Amino acid sequence: MVVIQRTYTPKPGKGGLAGLLKMVSKNTIEIGLPEVKVYRKFLGPHGTMVTTQEWKSIEDYNNSRDIVRQTKEITSVFEKIYPLLHNTHITEILESA
Numbered sequence: 001m002v003v004i005q006r007t008y009t010p011k012p013g014k015g016g017l018a019g020l021l022k023m024v025s026k027n028t029i030e031i032g033l034p035e036v037k038v039y040r041k042f043l044g045p046h047g048t049m050v051t052t053q054e055w056k057s058i059e060d061y062n063n064s065r066d067i068v069r070q071t072k073e074i075t076s077v078f079e080k081i082y083p084l085l086h087n088t089h090i091t092e093i094l095e096s097a
Contacts, residue, residue: 003094014084
């Protein structure tokens with residue numbers, strides 16, 4: 001199993017990131033992909049959000065990328081997320097030990 005973890009840090013004064021990430025999670029589930037869990041960081045830069053998504057394998061995750069990029073219900077939400085961010089999101093892949 002692998003966990004894909006992404007960290008999103010908004011620009012100062014930009015709100016709405018949590019709601020948009022929850023919308024991504026909902027739309028991801030609707031197309032049959034694993035849930036995107038949404039967390040707010042307690043410490044660190046204000047407003048930073050972290051998402052996690054569990055996959056059986058890195059291959060399953062990689063195979064999902066084309067599906068996500070072709071799904072307007074997901075890409076349209078990311079078009080609203082990107083202008084809110086201080087920098088591009090950070091993606092980390094965690095492997096079970």
